[in-house]
Amino acid sequence: DAKTTQPTSMDCAEGRAANLPCNHSTISGNEYVYWYRQIHSQGPQYIIHGLKNNETNEMASLIITEDRKSSTLILPHATLRDTAVYYCIAWNRDDKIIFGKGTRLHILP
Amino acid sequence: DTGVSQNPRHKITKRGQNVTFRCDPISEHNRLYWYRQTLGQGPEFLTYFQNEAQLEKSRLLSDRFSAERPKGSFSTLEIQRTEQGDSAMYLCASSFPGEDKQYFGPGTRLTVT
Numbered sequence: 001d002a003k004t005t006q007p008t009s010m011d012c013a014e015g016r017a018a019n020l021p022c023n024h025s026t027i028s029g030n031e032y033v034y035w036y037r038q039i040h041s042q043g044p045q046y047i048i049h050g051l052k053n054n055e056t057n058e059m060a061s062l063i064i065t066e067d068r069k070s071s072t073l074i075l076p077h078a079t080l081r082d083t084a085v086y087y088c089i090a091w092n093r094d095d096k097i098i099f100g101k102g103t104r105l106h107i108l109p
Numbered sequence: 110d111t112g113v114s115q116n117p118r119h120k121i122t123k124r125g126q127n128v129t130f131r132c133d134p135i136s137e138h139n140r141l142y143w144y145r146q147t148l149g150q151g152p153e154f155l156t157y158f159q160n161e162a163q164l165e166k167s168r169l170l171s172d173r174f175s176a177e178r179p180k181g182s183f184s185t186l187e188i189q190r191t192e193q194g195d196s197a198m199y200l201c202a203s204s205f206p207g208e209d210k211q212y213f214g215p216g217t218r219l220t221v222t
Contacts (some may be wrong), residue, residue, distance in 0.1 A: 032209070042151065043113070043180050043213030060163075087151055093209050096165060097149030 003027065003090040009104040021090030022031050025069040030092045033064060035073045037084040038102070049058065049071065063105040083107045111135060112187035115201050119222045122191055127185045130140040130178030130217045141184050142211060143176055145169065152200050160182060191221045 003107045005023045012018040024033060036044040048055055050071075052097050055062045061074040075082055087102040121178045122128050134141050138193075139160050144152035155174070156166045160181040170176075178184040188195055198218050202211040 023143070034210070041215075043215050045213065046210040084127075085151075085179065091209075096154040096157070096167070097211070098154070101149070101151055 003031075003098060004088045004100055006086070006100060006103045008101070009106065011106045012075075012078045012087050014080060015077055015109050016053070018078040018105060019083065020073040020086050020088075020105065021070065022073070023070045024088070024090045027068055027090045028092070031067075031090045032092065033062065034085045034091055034097075035060070035062065036089065036090040036099075037082075038087070039081075039084045040095050044099075047086075054109075057104055078105075078107045080107050080109060113201055113212050114218050115199075115214040116119075117217060118215060119218045121222060124193060124221055125148055125190055126194055127187065127189045128191060128219065130186055130199055130201075130219075132184045132186070132201030132203075134183070134201070135205070135212055136184060136211070137205065138203035139181070139206050140204045140211075142202040143184070143186050144202065146198040146200055146216070147196075155186075188219075191219075192208075193221045196221045197220060 003100050032049050034049040035047040038044045047061050050062045050064055064071045069086050085102040085104050116131045119205050125183045142157045143155040144170045146152040155170050156176050158178040161178050173189045198216040200216045202213045
């Protein structure tokens with residue numbers, strides 16, 4: 001079973017920030033939080049990852065709570081091309097990745 | 110394009126036939142992964158290689174499935190005596206030494222009739 005729980009779907013207006021939550025209350029100390037997304041009919045695409053500090057790159061920001069039991073992926077200015085399924089994964093390199101069902105994000109024009 | 114490539118992109122086969130898929134990872138990526146994805150589900154891990162060595166196999170990989178990476182570059186996934194339950198998207202991913210993020214290919218969609 002996936003080690004993370006995410007809402008099944010979310011809507012966000014185009015141009016607004018999309019905030020995608022993820023719970024990982026049983027995360028181990030050596031597991032990173034990874035986010036991938038999958039646009040329809042494509043393979044998953046890496047977005048960002050972090051251990052305990054907040055991270056930002058050109059695609060998104062990742063906010064991890066101090067107790068590491070949850071995190072939020074932020075897409076600062078969502079566009080229609082951000083419509084996808086977003087997967088939150090708790091993973092360390094010595095284990096296989098377990099994807100859950102993810103959050104289906106709809107960006108509304 | 111220097112991303113991960115997979116061939117064919119689509120395969121329709123009759124039950125009982127054998128099929129083989131190919132994955133070409135990004136050059137110099139030493140790890141290669143295979144996943145299976147059914148409709149509405151996230152990808153499920155099947156197996157992974159580090160160079161030519163197959164290091165882990167999921168119990169999803171029945172005896173009818175075999176994967177190879179003979180020279181540590183491209184990989185093949187063969188399914189023998191296909192069943193309708195094998196219908197899925199088969200995804201390949203690769204990663205660079207020391208880097209954990211995986212780069213996925215576009216997948217091969219298998220339909221077993």
